[in-house]
Amino acid sequence: MKRDDTNIDEILKQYLPRASREDIEAAGETVLKRIREMRFQAEAAAAAEEKNAAKNTPDAGWLHDFHIGLLMAVEELQGYGKPVSITLKMEEILEEPIVWGTAVFLNLLLMERMGLVSSSAIDPDKPKELDQRYFAITQSGREAMAKALALRQRAADRIRRPRFA
Amino acid sequence: MTTATQETGMKQQEFEKLFAQHGEMVYRAAYSVTGNKHEAQDIQQDVFVMLIDQGRTLEFTKNPAGYLFRTAVNKALESFRKRKRRKETDDGLEPLLGVPSHGNPHQDDMRERLRLAIAKLEPEQIEILLLSVDYGYTDFQIAKMLGKTRNAVAVMLHRTRARLKELICREREVENR
Numbered sequence: 001m002k003r004d005d006t007n008i009d010e011i012l013k014q015y016l017p018r019a020s021r022e023d024i025e026a027a028g029e030t031v032l033k034r035i036r037e038m039r040f041q042a043e044a045a046a047a048a049e050e051k052n053a054a055k056n057t058p059d060a061g062w063l064h065d066f067h068i069g070l071l072m073a074v075e076e077l078q079g080y081g082k083p084v085s086i087t088l089k090m091e092e093i094l095e096e097p098i099v100w101g102t103a104v105f106l107n108l109l110l111m112e113r114m115g116l117v118s119s120s121a122i123d124p125d126k127p128k129e130l131d132q133r134y135f136a137i138t139q140s141g142r143e144a145m146a147k148a149l150a151l152r153q154r155a156a157d158r159i160r161r162p163r164f165a
Numbered sequence: 166m167t168t169a170t171q172e173t174g175m176k177q178q179e180f181e182k183l184f185a186q187h188g189e190m191v192y193r194a195a196y197s198v199t200g201n202k203h204e205a206q207d208i209q210q211d212v213f214v215m216l217i218d219q220g221r222t223l224e225f226t227k228n229p230a231g232y233l234f235r236t237a238v239n240k241a242l243e244s245f246r247k248r249k250r251r252k253e254t255d256d257g258l259e260p261l262l263g264v265p266s267h268g269n270p271h272q273d274d275m276r277e278r279l280r281l282a283i284a285k286l287e288p289e290q291i292e293i294l295l296l297s298v299d300y301g302y303t304d305f306q307i308a309k310m311l312g313k314t315r316n317a318v319a320v321m322l323h324r325t326r327a328r329l330k331e332l333i334c335r336e337r338e339v340e341n342r
Contacts, residue, residue, distance in 0.1 A: 008330045009298075011279060011333065012294075012298045015275050015276045015279045016197060016279065017276070017280070018196070018299060019205065023202050024189050027205065027209060028189065031206055035210060035217070039214065
């Protein structure tokens with residue numbers, strides 16, 4: 001019978017792969033960098049984006065009652081407002097019997113360009129028919145509307161405050 | 166925009182702390198099983214990315230070292246076996262172990278035989294073996310890390326050595342046939 005001369009401890013000591021200090025450190029650096037890029041850079045970018053968005057809240061000083069009424073109408077129709085239904089909703093909100101439809105339409109296009117509202121074609125086959133589009137308020141539009149309403153509220157408070165108190 | 170880390174709650178600071186504490190151990194375990202530094206790097210990355218994506222925090226377990234070590238060994242085993250299968254079906258495209266030759270055919274053979282034998286062990290046996298041989302931990306330290314009794318570790322280590330010896334001898338016999 002052949003003698004079993006396998007010394008397992010010796011084999012393990014001599015042949016088990018052992019990472020060198022150099023390899024361990026190089027791998028640590030590489031992997032750490034990769035993971036930071038993969039999982040945490042997006043987070044940092046999102047935070048920066050949020051900060052920028054807050055900084056870039058649209059100036060609401062130029063919004064008149066007409067514009068605020070328009071944004072309110074678009075918001076109330078919850079993304080299903082067409083130029084005609086938005087005009088009717090505006091009449092309701094502003095308590096004015098006649099709102100000029102063309103002005104509504106032009107302002108909607110202007111606001112879309114400014115990012116305050118967005119629109120999508122009702123019929124995907126007719127994307128160019130501008131009166132056949134649904135309009136929805138954007139986050140930026142909501143912020144501008146809130147800011148404009150707050151400005152009006154402050155102005156109203158100032159008027160109500162006794163001057164020589 | 167919502168990122169994985171925002172959803173799961175693992176903060177960068179927590180991750181960096183975990184990586185500083187256990188990154189080396191994960192890499193060493195992966196390297197001992199695969200014998201390939203690029204593969205070990207990928208495993209180290211996978212282990213920590215998985216941790217982040219699962220939303221684990223520093224308090225995720227009473228024993229992060231044991232958990233990470235086990236995960237690293239399992240992943241390394243899986244990777245090694247996958248590579249071996251690929252080699253068997255796609256012979257010649259890639260060296261079996263992906264490890265550079267050390268110039269001595271006898272030593273290269275023994276190295277290969279040892280890795281093949283290790284890959285046939287149970288993950289738990291590999292863990293105990295590496296902690297004992299590579300890290301030089303005592304039975305007591307291993308028991309504490311893996312949440313076992315000292316006796317259980319001693320018995321398992323003894324059996325693992327015997328099994329490894331048997332597997333290496335078998336490999337040698339197959340080669341000599």
